[in-house]
Amino acid sequence: MLNLPPVLIIETLKISSIHPWLFLLDIVLPNGTPIYLVHNTEDIVFQGRTYQKFSFQIELPSTKAKGAIPNWTLRIGNALGALEYYLDQFKGMNGSQVTIRIVNAGYLSKDHSELETELIVLASDSGAEWVTFTLGGPNYLLQNWLYRYLADSCPWKSRFKRSDNIECGYTGPATTCDGTLTTCRSYGMSRRYGGSPGLANNSERIA
Numbered sequence: 001m002l003n004l005p006p007v008l009i010i011e012t013l014k015i016s017s018i019h020p021w022l023f024l025l026d027i028v029l030p031n032g033t034p035i036y037l038v039h040n041t042e043d044i045v046f047q048g049r050t051y052q053k054f055s056f057q058i059e060l061p062s063t064k065a066k067g068a069i070p071n072w073t074l075r076i077g078n079a080l081g082a083l084e085y086y087l088d089q090f091k092g093m094n095g096s097q098v099t100i101r102i103v104n105a106g107y108l109s110k111d112h113s114e115l116e117t118e119l120i121v122l123a124s125d126s127g128a129e130w131v132t133f134t135l136g137g138p139n140y141l142l143q144n145w146l147y148r149y150l151a152d153s154c155p156w157k158s159r160f161k162r163s164d165n166i167e168c169g170y171t172g173p174a175t176t177c178d179g180t181l182t183t184c185r186s187y188g189m190s191r192r193y194g195g196s197p198g199l200a201n202n203s204e205r206i207a
Contacts, residue, residue: 019105021105022105024046024103025037025056027096037052054076056077058074059072075132078129094123096121097119097120102115103115122134154177154179154180156192157177161174168194181193
């Protein structure tokens, strides 16, 4: 169940409404330049940003193979060639960040954050009628990771009891932590221990 403001939940349950639901696009180019578009007959202002009326289509993702990362298809009207400059400058706009939002035109001041999806441009193709973008998230399985696993040393100890240390979460009376599993157990926090006791004592592993 989406955690939307009550007035928006009511709107989603209506068979018909005088307030349309609108798709917004926040496109941030690799150099940080933003482009704001709305699928509408007129411009709108949302969260202090002006979204220009524009023709575009969004095709929801479908997983074609088991374990495959689903991709979205975004088509933006190209009759005026508005995106051609950016396509040339930024190698098809690959790597641009795209946020797709759904907002209700009658309640633009409400919190619509539950109706947002953040993606990146993976590929693009330009034609006379449409610029077609393939959108998706990063494939973490293809990235190189470097992490140090220690048998009896918790990586959270340097932020012990700090309010932003959500990994540890200790709020008791102790004022120090040496990062060992023994100490963590004495604090009653062994479920959150960040070390790797399955490794041999005093050993480490890089992955």
